[in-house]
Amino acid sequence: MNIEMIRAAAGRLKGNAAVTPLLESPLLNEVAGRRLLVKAECLQKTGSFKFRGGWSAVSALAPEVRARGVLAYSSGNHAQGVALAARLHGVPAVIVMPSDAPASKIANTRAYGAEVVLYDRQKENREAIGAEIAERRGLTLIKPYDEPQVIAGQGTCGLEIARQAAEAEVMQADVMVCCGGGGLTSGIALALAAEAPGLRARPAEPEGFDDVGRSLAAGRIQRNAAGAQSICDAILTPQPGDLTFPILKAHCGPGLAASDEECLRAMALAWARLKIVVEPGGAAALACALFRGDQIEGDAVIATASGGNVDAPMFRMALERYAAD
Amino acid sequence: MNIEMIRAAAGRLKGNAAVTPLLESPLLNEVAGRRLLVKAECLQKTGSFKFRGGWSAVSALAPEVRARGVLAYSSGNHAQGVALAARLHGVPAVIVMPSDAPASKIANTRAYGAEVVLYDRQKENREAIGAEIAERRGLTLIKPYDEPQVIAGQGTCGLEIARQAAEAEVMQADVMVCCGGGGLTSGIALALAAEAPGLRARPAEPEGFDDVGRSLAAGRIQRNAAGAQSICDAILTPQPGDLTFPILKAHCGPGLAASDEECLRAMALAWARLKIVVEPGGAAALACALFRGDQIEGDAVIATASGGNVDAPMFRMALERYAAD
Numbered sequence: 337m338n339i340e341m342i343r344a345a346a347g348r349l350k351g352n353a354a355v356t357p358l359l360e361s362p363l364l365n366e367v368a369g370r371r372l373l374v375k376a377e378c379l380q381k382t383g384s385f386k387f388r389g390g391w392s393a394v395s396a397l398a399p400e401v402r403a404r405g406v407l408a409y410s411s412g413n414h415a416q417g418v419a420l421a422a423r424l425h426g427v428p429a430v431i432v433m434p435s436d437a438p439a440s441k442i443a444n445t446r447a448y449g450a451e452v453v454l455y456d457r458q459k460e461n462r463e464a465i466g467a468e469i470a471e472r473r474g475l476t477l478i479k480p481y482d483e484p485q486v487i488a489g490q491g492t493c494g495l496e497i498a499r500q501a502a503e504a505e506v507m508q509a510d511v512m513v514c515c516g517g518g519g520l521t522s523g524i525a526l527a528l529a530a531e532a533p534g535l536r537a538r539p540a541e542p543e544g545f546d547d548v549g550r551s552l553a554a555g556r557i558q559r560n561a562a563g564a565q566s567i568c569d570a571i572l573t574p575q576p577g578d579l580t581f582p583i584l585k586a587h588c589g590p591g592l593a594a595s596d597e598e599c600l601r602a603m604a605l606a607w608a609r610l611k612i613v614v615e616p617g618g619a620a621a622l623a624c625a626l627f628r629g630d631q632i633e634g635d636a637v638i639a640t641a642s643g644g645n646v647d648a649p650m651f652r653m654a655l656e657r658y659a660a661d
Numbered sequence: 662m663n664i665e666m667i668r669a670a671a672g673r674l675k676g677n678a679a680v681t682p683l684l685e686s687p688l689l690n691e692v693a694g695r696r697l698l699v700k701a702e703c704l705q706k707t708g709s710f711k712f713r714g715g716w717s718a719v720s721a722l723a724p725e726v727r728a729r730g731v732l733a734y735s736s737g738n739h740a741q742g743v744a745l746a747a748r749l750h751g752v753p754a755v756i757v758m759p760s761d762a763p764a765s766k767i768a769n770t771r772a773y774g775a776e777v778v779l780y781d782r783q784k785e786n787r788e789a790i791g792a793e794i795a796e797r798r799g800l801t802l803i804k805p806y807d808e809p810q811v812i813a814g815q816g817t818c819g820l821e822i823a824r825q826a827a828e829a830e831v832m833q834a835d836v837m838v839c840c841g842g843g844g845l846t847s848g849i850a851l852a853l854a855a856e857a858p859g860l861r862a863r864p865a866e867p868e869g870f871d872d873v874g875r876s877l878a879a880g881r882i883q884r885n886a887a888g889a890q891s892i893c894d895a896i897l898t899p900q901p902g903d904l905t906f907p908i909l910k911a912h913c914g915p916g917l918a919a920s921d922e923e924c925l926r927a928m929a930l931a932w933a934r935l936k937i938v939v940e941p942g943g944a945a946a947l948a949c950a951l952f953r954g955d956q957i958e959g960d961a962v963i964a965t966a967s968g969g970n971v972d973a974p975m976f977r978m979a980l981e982r983y984a985a986d
Contacts, residue, residue, distance in 0.1 A: 357682055359704060362745065363772055378936040379684060379701075420687065440933070440985070447688055607976075608765070611703040611938040611969035644936035648984035651932075652977050659973035660765070 337484055337583060339530040342491035342523065345392040349492055352395075352424070353388050354380050356493075358500035358638075361609040369629050371636040373504055374622060375497055376612050378644030382416040382448070384570070384618065385493050385520055385642050386480075390417030392489025393478045394425050402427050407475040409433070409462040412441025413570050413643050414480040419450035430475060432466045438569060438647045481519030482577035490520040494527025494537075497638060501535060506636045508534040510589060512621035514642040515539035515548050516571035518580030524640070525587035535638065539584065539591040540621040542568040542599070547575045548584060549591020557581055567596045567650065570617030570643055592631055594623035602626055603651070604658035606641060616650065618643035662809055662908060664855040667816035667848065670717040674817050677720075677749070678713050679705050681818075683825035683963075686934040694954050696961040698829055699947060700822055701937050703969030707741040707773070709895070709943065710818050710845055710967050711805075715742030717814025718803045719750050727752050732800040734758070734787040737766025738895050738968050739805040744775035755800060757791045763894060763972045806844030807902035815845040819852025819862075822963060826860060831961045833859040835914060837946035839967040840864035840873050841896030843905030849965070850912035860963065863914040865946040867893040867921065872900045873909060874916020882906055892921045892975065895942030895968055917956055919948035927951055928976070929983035931966060941975065943968035 359374045377385040394406060405428035408418040415431040422429035429450040433442055434457040446452050455465050470477045479486065497511060511528060513521040518539070525537035539548045544564030551558045559575045566572060576584060594602070599616045602623035606614045614622065618641055625632070625639040684699045702710040719731060730753035733743040740756040747754035754775040758767055759782040771777050780790050795802045804811065822836060836853060838846040843864070850862035864873045869889030876883045884900045891897060901909060919927070924941045927948035931939045939947065943966055950957070950964040 354682065354684070357679065357704060359679070361706075363769065376704075379682060381686075383936050443985075444688065607938055608973075611708050613932055613936040613938065648933075648980045651984075652980055655973045655977055659976075660768075 337487055337526065337579070339526060341484060341488040342495060342527050345485065345488035346492040346495055348395045349388060349391055349489065352391055355496060356380055358497065358504060359610050360504070364605060364609040367605065368626050368637060370634065371506065372625055373501060373506060373636065373638045374610055375493065375638065375640045377493060377640055377642045378612055378614055378618055382420050383643060383645045384413040384417065385490055386413040386417030387420060388492050389486035389489035389519060390414065390421035390478065393483060393485040394418065394421040396485040397476060401476055404474040405429060406478050407466055407470045408478045408480065409466045410480050411569050412437045412445070413645060415441065415445040416448060418478050419445050419448035423449040430469055432462050438645065440647050441645050481517035482579045484579070487519050487523045487580065491523030491527045493520065494524035495531060497524065498528060498532035498535065501532065501638060509634055509636040509638050510632050511535050511537050512540045512592065512624050512637065512639040513537050514571055514618055514621045514640055515541050516573040517577045518548055518584050520640070520642060521588065522580040522583035526583060529587045536589045537587060538589040540624040541591060541593050542566040542571065542620055543593045543595050545572050546591060546593040549593060551576050551581060552585060552588060552591055568599060568617035568620055570615060571620065592624040592628050594620045594628065598623040598627045600654040601658045603654040607655065608659055612641060613644040613646065613651070614641045615643050615646035662812055662851065662904070664851055666809060666813040667820060667852050670810065670813040671817040671820055673720045674713060674716055674814065677716055680821060681705055683822065683829060684935050685829070689930060689934040692930065693951050693962065695959065696831065697950055698826060698831060698961065698963045699935055700818065700963065700965045702818060702965055702967045703937055703939055703943055707745050708968060708970045709738040709742065710815055711738040711742030712745060713817050714811035714814035714844060715739065715746035715803065718808060718810040719743065719746040721810040722801060726801055729799040730754060731803050732791055732795045733803045733805065734791045735805050736894050737762045737770070738970060740766065740770040741773060743803055744770050744773035748774040755794055757787050763970065765972050766970050806842035807904045809904065812844050812848045812905065816848030816852045818845065819849035820856060822849065823853060823857035823860065826857065826963060834959055834961040834963050835957050836860050836862045837865045837917065837949050837962065837964040838862050839896055839943055839946045839965055840866050841898040842902045843873055843909050845965065845967060846913065847905040847908035851908060854912045861914045862912060864909065864916040865949040866916060866918050867891040867896065867945055868918045870897050871916060871918040874918060876901050876906060877909060877913060877916055893924060893942035893945055895940060896945065917949040917953050919945045919953065923948040923952045925979040926983045928979040932980065933984055937966060938969040938971065938976070939966045940968050940971035
């Protein structure tokens with residue numbers, strides 16, 4: 337993994353992925369206690385940054401390999417990103433998804449033309465199911481984060497943050513990144529290290545799933561304890577990736593963690609102040625920027641709003657609890 | 662009014678207003694039955710395009726005039742646009758607002774530092790109240806639409822649409838514009854006529870408040886019948902402006918109208934597919950693009966999502982009625 341792979345991915349994404357805006361609201365700055373710039377990746381195609389990695393990986397395949405089709409396993413955002421990238425390349429996609437994924441994520445993955453295979457998250461192993469189908473049907477597996485071209489694609493978000501922060505005259509800031517397996521965080525960290533040395537990536541995780549933060553503190557990979565629960569479905573991974581962790585260790589600041597309620601509050605504030613729709617897992621970085629400011633230094637902070645694929649009842653609940661009537 | 666005033670306004674807005682994205686969703690294209698590009702002005706500062714006109718007008722004043730302060734009357738979006746533009750220029754603002762405006766619009770206008778004067782929309786005349794206060798306190802009135810520098814500011818949105826549509830390879834399309842008094846519509850119409858001759862502005866209004874559409878059809882200014890009701894608070898004006906109507910007549914295609922329920926459905930679809938928050942009046946153009954496609958020709962259509970300042974109960978209602986659970 338290196339910055340040249342990210343720049344090459346940016347070339348392949350140009351004109352195919354959206355350049356998402358870096359948003360700011362004076363009234364949200366007041367809540368954060370400093371300038372807060374929000375990278376609105378919920379406005380990316382398929383509603384999350386995952387389209388970047390999906391497009392990067394599918395477009396990097398040799399044409400004769402790509403033509404046989406691709407396979408991914410995902411709770412929903414990588415699923416949609418790979419599904420649409422495959423459709424736009426005119427190749428088949430099979431997506432292995434947990435049967436308890438948000439209904440809209442399953443429906444959208446099918447709407448983008450993919451074949452969805454559901455599995456039971458408690459009893460079955462998605463890697464084994466995926467490997468068997470890929471082998472049998474000659475499909476190329478596109479892993480959700482521990483895959484160089486996926487990391488390169490997510491890193492293009494970091495190239496945009498570097499340029500857009502400079503345009504906003506923010507040269508020095510922590511960049512909170514919603515973090516599951518670390519694909520987006522490691523990609524952004526690599527891009528910032530190369531292009532914006534005053535900006536530092538920091539993983540933002542749900543409480544109870546702060547494996548990356550604890551791994552960074554310990555200096556080696558730590559797993560999450562079994563049995564924790566969170567509404568942040570998009571970023572619930574057991575441990576950092578083998579490929580992502582060394583990058584995170586080399587380039588990231590300390591991790592932060594947000595509670596489910598803080599994520600819901602951040603969703604309501606993003607709705608009220610930025611006019612964007614953010615899902616719970618996509619709100620973890622914003623929640624840390626807003627409510628964990630004591631762990632952040634400097635006059636400015638940047639947060640990724642990494643996805644917006646949330647079912648209506650969950651979103652209504654965020655507004656009922658935290659949006660002023 | 663001419664294109665040079667819009668280009669000059671764009672120069673004054675550069676670095677102060679956001680360049681909002683032109684969004685597209687494959688799944689929304691399926692609903693529209695053609696390519697649909699959405700100009701997300703809800704992501705503009707203060708949550709609506711009105712910041713463009715507010716900044717344009719305040720920045721165009723002579724410094725010694727501006728220093729005495731500005732006054733505006735508005736149901737809420739022009740209020741916030743002028744309030745923030747004044748605050749960023751360091752000058753006072755008084756905003757005359759109807760007491761039944763959405764609570765969040767009144768609260769935000771105050772939060773941007775303006776002095777808010779409430780009046781009773783049924784019994785009092787906002788023009789008279791505004792004129793009296795402006796006279797007494799030496800403030801400059803900034804009208805919501807019938808004011809050249811306001812139209813010039815709104816027209817900068819049209820310059821962006823012209824450029825962004827070309828980048829998306831859409832050279833021929835109708836551009837639906839949410840239309841109250843016609844400030845945004847006339848500004849966009851002027852900009853498109855000069856810079857994108859294949860794009861044609863068309864006013865989108867709420868049913869019962871289709872004065873602009875009927876005026877265009879009749880060739881002279883028509884008023885709305887008294888007593889009509891609509892949830893589209895941002896665009897309920899009695900008749901086209903004296904300044905805006907000749908521009909609309911010269912450059913716009915026929916008007917369209919959307920029902921309140923169609924606006925709520927468009928809000929739910931914008932939430933689900935584009936991940937943006939749109940208010941009822943800001944959804945009229947999108948509703949026409951989605952549900953009145955039989956009145957539109959061509960392979961592509963563009964719609965402005967002109968604002969996102971909506972109270973939580975109204976937004977929750979849109980999701981309850983029209984977002985799949």
